[in-house]
Amino acid sequence: MAERATNPQIGQEALDHKLNWLMSLRFLFALMLAGSTLTYQLAHRLNFTATSVVLLYGVSGVILFLSAIYAIVSPMVQRHQRLFAYAQICLDALCIDLIIYVTGGSTSVFTFLYLLVVVYSSVFVFKRGTLCVAGLCSALFTALLILEFNGTLNPFGPGGGGSGTLTGLQLVQKCAIMVVACFSVALLSGYLSDQERRSKAELVAMEAHLLRVQNLAQIGEMAAGLAHEIKNPLASLSGAIQILKSELSADRDNMRLMQIVLRETDRLGSLVNNFLTFARPSAGRTQAVDLTQALAEIITLFEKDSSVGQRIKIDFNALAEAPRIDIDPLQLHQVIWNLLLNSAEAIVQQGHISVTVQKMKNERILVEVADNGCGMDETTLDTIFNPFYTTKPNGTGLGLSIVYRILETYDCHVDVQSKPGVGSRFCLYFKPSQPPQ
Structure with missing residues (x-):
């Protein structure tokens, strides 16, 4: 199977859709908070001038105002949607800190909202970003409790005890519970979110394949x-x-x-x-091939080719333990030679090519051929394996097509990454040779 990394356009559209859902849910939450405040006010016969009521209405208004600002700004920051998501998450954490302060501080029933922020942040940022959000929520809650413990802040609302009601032991317990809860949820939700992203990427690649x-x-x-x-x-x-x-x-x-x-x-x-x-590529004479030795021989021959000369340096990094794969040696030579030749032709003057062998977690053997040549744009990446497509004046457009067809015969997965002016990287994932029964 041969495809490149997930299409960034698809990822951008998915992120836009998720951000729109987040803004809509935030708007509904603000309305629910305002409605709950009104219900609480009527049930306890409080005046509109009561401090806690005014603050809750104020928080609801702030969230509604921010939701409106997000909706207006969103179309203007299409190229920075990930950063836009980070900004929303941080402001949401601050708003929740304010809600907890208004509703009782250390005794507030809304402390679980921190966990909701951590959970939904995993949808927009990767696992490391989710852990950062967990750290932010833990820090905000800890700072609020410390200020309450010192008497600097006097929480409002039912249960708001004010200065002196929070003991040192309670402070440590509540902070520890929040830290453990936030980071546990961050690890779990981050892991599940990363798995979901990988599954979607594999599905898109499989459909394209x-x-x-x-x-x-x-x-x-x-x-x-x-x-x-x-x-x-x-x-x-x-x-x-x-x-x-x-x-x-x-x-x-x-x-x-x-x-x-x-x-x-x-x-x-x-x-x-x-x-x-x-x-009609044939499977050839399949045999267990010492991959390190075979690649070393191919690279040695290629370095003597007229297309390389003295202008290109080739680095070969192999595993200490020589892996073996089942393939026809001649077809392996044809595949690697074509990729090396493609990399050499992409380098206009001086440059380097690196060939790396690694063992992946799924037991596949990775052979990476990378160069610092001219690179390829999105249009070229989408069509490089099509027959007769070439950007070279004397090319036939069959080289990479043949590589694709040969590797497909051996159930080899190919990943292509490239950037104009930076270079290209072809990653071949071979199945390891099965030991004889």
């Missing part, structure tokens, strides 16, 4: 038939030219023309063979 396979299968059938139709008359043409070459007089012009015809015939023959390899 299936679509590509369907397209390539149709093209392959047509290509195979066309290649066979071309190959037979081409062989006859080449044989006829060889006979004519031996029978005609050794005229310089005739010989020159014959050489041109034979050279171009060989070139067409090579193109047809590549066409057939792309159309």
Whole structure:
């Protein structure tokens, strides 16, 4: 399976949708808070001028005002939605701190709202960001309790005890409980959110892979038939030219023309063979291959190629334990050579290519070919494995297509990442060789 990383456009649209939901839920929460305050006021027959009532209405108004500001600003910060989400999360934590202060401080029943902030933050930020949010909520709650313990703040609302009612032991207990709760929820929700993101990315990649396979299968059938139709008359043409070459007089012009015809015939023959390899790649003679040794030999040969010369430095980083994979050595050579050649052609002057072998957690063997060449834009990344697509003046557009088809035969996953002006990275994930039973 060959795809690049998750499409950033899809991720941006999903983030926009989630932010819209968050703003809507925040607006409803503010209305519910205002309604609850009104119910509490009527039930206890409090005046509108009561301090706790005024503060609760004030908090509700602040949240409504912020919701309106978020809705207005959101279309203007499309390129910074992740930072926009961080800002909303931090302001929500401050608003919750204010709600807890107004509703009793250490005895408030709304302390669970911190956990809600931690949970929903995992939807917008990664696990590390969720842990930072947990730290922020813990710090805000701890600061509020310390100020209450010192008598600096006198919480309002039912249960608001004021100065001296919070003992040192209670302070430590409540802070410890909040810290443990926030970080436990952050670890769990962050883990689940990361798993969900990875699952979605794999699903998108699989859908794109299936679509590509369907397209390539149709093209392959047509290509195979066309290649066979071309190959037979081409062989006859080449044989006829060889006979004519031996029978005609050794005229310089005739010989020159014959050489041109034979050279171009060989070139067409090579193109047809590549066409057939792309159309119907065979599994070849599969055997357990020492990956480190095979890559070292390929790199040594490639360094002597005329396309490399002295302008490109190739770094090879292998595992201490030489992994083995099941593949045809000739096809492995073809795959790695094509990727190295593609990287070398992307480097205009001086540059370097790195080949790295790693063992992944899922037991797959990663072979990474990275360069610091010209890189590729989004449009090129979407089409690099399509047959006959090339950005090179003398390219046929079959090199990476053949790489794709060969690797597909061995159930190899390919990930491509690139950035214009920075370089490209091809990651091949091979299945390790199975030990004999």
